[in-house]
Amino acid sequence: xxxxxxxxxxxxxxxxxxxxxxxxxxxxxxxxxxxxxxxxxxxxxxxxxxxxxxxxxxxxxxxxxxxxxxxxxxxxxxxxxxxxxxxxxxxxxxxxxxxxxxxxxxxxxxxxxxxxxxxxxxxxxxxxxxxxxxxxxxxxxxxxxxxxxxxxxxxxxxxxxxxxxxxxxxxxxxxxxxxxxxxxxxxxxxxxxxxxxxxxxxxxxxxxxxxxxxxxxxxxxxxxxxxxxxxxxxxxxxxxxxxxxxxxxxxxxxxxxxxxxxxxxxxxxxxxxxxxxxxxxxxxxxxxxxxxxxxxxxxxxxxxxxxxxxxxxxxxxxx
Numbered sequence: 001x002x003x004x005x006x007x008x009x010x011x012x013x014x015x016x017x018x019x020x021x022x023x024x025x026x027x028x029x030x031x032x033x034x035x036x037x038x039x040x041x042x043x044x045x046x047x048x049x050x051x052x053x054x055x056x057x058x059x060x061x062x063x064x065x066x067x068x069x070x071x072x073x074x075x076x077x078x079x080x081x082x083x084x085x086x087x088x089x090x091x092x093x094x095x096x097x098x099x100x101x102x103x104x105x106x107x108x109x110x111x112x113x114x115x116x117x118x119x120x121x122x123x124x125x126x127x128x129x130x131x132x133x134x135x136x137x138x139x140x141x142x143x144x145x146x147x148x149x150x151x152x153x154x155x156x157x158x159x160x161x162x163x164x165x166x167x168x169x170x171x172x173x174x175x176x177x178x179x180x181x182x183x184x185x186x187x188x189x190x191x192x193x194x195x196x197x198x199x200x201x202x203x204x205x206x207x208x209x210x211x212x213x214x215x216x217x218x219x220x221x222x223x224x225x226x227x228x229x230x231x232x233x234x235x236x237x238x239x240x241x242x243x244x245x246x247x248x249x250x251x252x253x254x255x256x257x258x259x260x261x262x263x264x265x266x267x268x269x270x271x272x273x274x275x276x277x278x279x280x281x282x283x284x285x286x287x288x289x290x291x292x293x294x295x296x297x298x299x300x301x302x303x304x305x306x307x308x309x310x311x312x313x314x315x316x317x318x319x
Contacts, residue, residue, distance in 0.1 A: 002268070002289070002308040006044055011305040015292040017058045018307060020281040027279070027288055029307060030056035030069050038067070038081055041286065041309060048081050058099045062122070068108055070096040076110055076120065089120050098142045100149075105162045109149060111139035117151060119165070133165055143191060145184035150191055152179040157193065157203070175201050175216060183245075186238050192245060192259075194219070194233025200247060202259050215262065219247055219255070234294055237278040237287075239312070246287065248275025254289055271308065285312050 005027075012033030019028045025041040032055040038048035054071035061067050067079045068089070074096055076089040094114035101108050108120040115138055119131040137153040144150075148169065149160045155175055158168040177197040184191050190204035200219045204210040219233060232250040239245065244265065246256050252271040257264055271291035279288045292305040 002310045005039055005041075005307045005309065007039075007046060011292075013055070013305065014294065015276050015290040015305050015307065016056060017060075018277045018279045018288050018290045019060055020279045020286070020288065021061055021064055023064060023282055025281055025286065026064070027307070028059055028061060028067055029277075029290065030059035031305070032056070034071070036067065036069050036077075036079060039307075041281075041288075048079075048084070050079055050084060050086055052077060052086070057095065057097050060099050060101050062101050062108075068099055068101060070099045070110055070112070074112075074114075076108065078108075090118065092116060092118065098139055100142055100144050102144055102147075102149075102162060104147050107162065109142065109144075111135075111142050111151065113138045115139070117142070117149075117160075119162075131165060133160075140179050141182045143182045143184045145191065146188045148188075150182050150184060152182040152193060154178055157182060157191070159205075170205070172203065175199060180233055181235050183236050183238060186240050186243065190214075192236055192238070194236050194247060196232045198230030198233060198249065200233060200236065200257075217262065219249070234275055235278045237280055239280055240282065240284045242284065246278055246280075248278050248289065250274045250294065252291065254278070268310070273305070280312075286310070287312055 011031055014032045016030045027039045027041055029037055034052050034055055036050045040047045054073035056069045056071050059069040065081050069077050074092040077086050078089050079086045092112055092114050096110045096112035098111040106123045111117045115135050117133045135153055139153055141152045147162050151158045157172050159170040161169050175195050177195040179193050180196055181194040182191055193201050198219050199216055201216040202214055204214050234248050236245055236247045244258055248254050252274055254268040254275055256266045273291045274294045276292040276294050277290040287310045289308045
């Protein structure tokens with residue numbers, strides 16, 4: 001049974017991204033209403049709320065006490081979650097829609113519509129001096145895989161070594177349709193991608209594993225007017241222990257999959273709006289689902305923007 005976060009003041013606009021903290025059940029979420037929030041799931045209390053001057057398009061944790069966001073003003077912001085102080089780390093030339101923090105290299109990594117991947121070294125006294133890499137197309141999604149960065153542009157995935165950014169280590173034409181989301185396997189042996197046409201692909205770095213276990217499947221085709229149509233995959237997330245994964249689509253469906261046996265384990269009850277973002281907590285015991293408008297289609301479901309929590313013990317997540 002999913003329960004909704006109890007926020008005293010409802011969200012003023014759509015949710016862009018949610019993330020559980022690395023070691024606690026604090027949930028970070030960014031919103032188009034320009035506010036970054038931190039919610040203590042264990043105590044059911046909103047711990048932190050920081051307004052800014054731009055819609056927030058993505059967010060991530062640095063650690064338990066600090067976080068980052070990217071906004072519609074192209075700025076990257078860092079927040080001290082204890083003091084409430086925020087500052088601008090740097091800026092893109094156009095909208096930055098992707099952000100990750102690498103614990104291994106102490107870098108904030110951002111990318112977006114200006115066709116640039118930018119690396120901000122948080123160990124430098126002046127973190128505004130960042131390394132920038134230009135790519136051939138707008139970046140749709142990024143994901144960290146240990147010391148490697150996976151970058152999705154169009155239908156292609158490039159993998160970069162964070163220790164040597166001269167060029168991609170590996171490049172793959174991964175799927176026939178535009179990628180909407182990329183997510184590394186928890187064991188760093190490959191990645192999953194979701195597409196605008198409702199397809200999900202599992203890809204492996206090792207060529208023999210790719211031949212044996214890599215595949216593409218249509219995710220939850222829906223019947224409409226007597227015909228099947230495929231719905232965009234907005235997000236996907238892996239269970240940190242079991243290897244199963246969950247997808248969220250533009251019609252409000254959340255589905256848990258067993259990648260090894262290539263079968264659907266469970267389709268959760270439909271949410272009142274699109275599934276904008278998904279996140280497991282560090283132990284894999286909780287799944288957070290952001291149900292929100294995503295500004296993709298004119299006829300997208302309009303309703304309140306809410307975050308739902310589900311105890312994973314209530315659903316089959318183990319192979």
